[in-house]
Amino acid sequence: MSKEESFQNSVIRPVIKMLHDLLAVHFKHYMATKKLEFSQLSEKEKTNFIESSFNKDMAFRSEIRGLVIGHFSTEEFLLYATMQRGINKRINTILKERISSNRQNFVE
Template sequence: MEPRDTHVLELRGEALGTITSQSSMEETFQNQTLRPILKMQNDLFVQVFINYAVKQKNVFFSLTPEKKMAYIENVIQRDIKFRNALKGMIIALFTLDEYAEYIQNSSNLNKRMMNMLIERLKSQVLLIVE
């Protein structure tokens, strides 16, 4: 294994979630790779989102909690540049083998990754303040 891969795996920690022999490739990748990365990068994702919201004229901060939830989802689904930046923060922490696995099924894994990130940000909406 490449030294970079070893360091990345040590930094991320253990898989999160249950992986069984019946787990699909996507589910295994999600629990072994995506969940630990999202957990590790959580504080960065929150700060990046706050910065995004500030640059968008602070509209987010005056919304009701329900509308904040919709805003988070809408922004990540529709702002391609922002979405790609978030995706890059996740992919940057893949090992070479994980990246090879990712490119085989990137469309479905991108959906999983963004849905997990949306849910993570929504669950912390009360922490997201200007």
């Protein structure tokens, strides 16, 4: 197992799990700022919106990733800093998957 994968499993996933409710509120707020009625979209449009949010909206992507990074301990952050690029990709992928697979919880 690579260092990045180990860090993902031991640090990132538990932090994201802990932040589930906050991520839901944050995504709802993000949709409100976009004046988007998520429940009115088709499943394909919902998927496209989530993908677009992570792929094109750098401010959103940085902000939601910052929620996760902000919960690292000093030691975890120092380790993160040594492999930041790869870890950022992993964080984005996990967050995108979590929002997509739990979309009903993120739009109630």
